[in-house]
Amino acid sequence: MTELTFKLKTEPEDKLVFKYKDEKTVVLELKVKNVLENRQTIKVKCTDNSLFRVRHPLSFIKAGETATVVITAKLENLKDPSGHYFAIYHMACDDMEKTAREVWTAESKPEGVHRIPVVFEKETEAEKDKNEEVKAVKNEGEEKNEEKNEEKKEEEKKEEEKKEEEQKDTSESKKKDESKE
Structure with missing residues (x-):
């Protein structure tokens, strides 16, 4: 049986690297981007459920959007590090009423x-320190972006209130003009 062509984009694309020192668990994120023009549903499966936890294994991705799947490896359950992989399945799903679990049945036919x-x-130890520094810088940048987004929302809210006030003033002026006639 030939493998179905995967039509979405993943990051990372070619392998999932779990870097560890002495940790009992390692967490990484798998990003799945829907580059198609219609809504997709995805299903993420692993080779060993006692070793890996996947959150969220079933989900929907709108066209042009990205889903983040959080994968946790419980290293105390790692017996053989070779041969493990994750399989990401996808198919189109325009039914907005069903949950992802309802869509993925035994009869479901993935498209990729x-x-x-x-x-x-x-x-x-040096790599671990460097990675922690990179994470700190990344988190700082994300916090700044969140602040900018909050400021933008606040400005939009003020602008909306101003427009509403202007509309109210305009309608009151019209009423006064009509009552004078």
């Missing part, structure tokens, strides 16, 4: 599948 191998890498 992408298998991403898993790699476990022991991290050195």
Whole structure:
């Protein structure tokens, strides 16, 4: 049987690298972008449910949007690091009434599948420090973006209130003009 062509984009694309030092669990994010013109539903499966936890294994992605799947590896359950992979299945779903679980039945026929191998890498102390610095800088940038978004929302709200006030003033002026006639 030939593998179905995967039509979405993933990040990372070619492998999932779980870097660890002494941690018992390692968490990483898999991003799945819908580059198609219609809504898609995805299903993420793993090779070992005692080793991996996937949140959210079933979801919908609107056209042009990206879903983030959080994967946790419980390293105390790691017996053999080789041969593990994740399979991401997708299919179109325009039914807005059903949940993803209702869409993915035993009879469901995925339109595409992408298998991403898993790699476990022991991290050195220097790499761990560097990664923590990068995460700190990234978090700082995200906080600034959130502040900008809040400021923008506040400005939009003020602008909307101003427009409503102007409309109210205009309608009151019209009423006064009509009553004078």
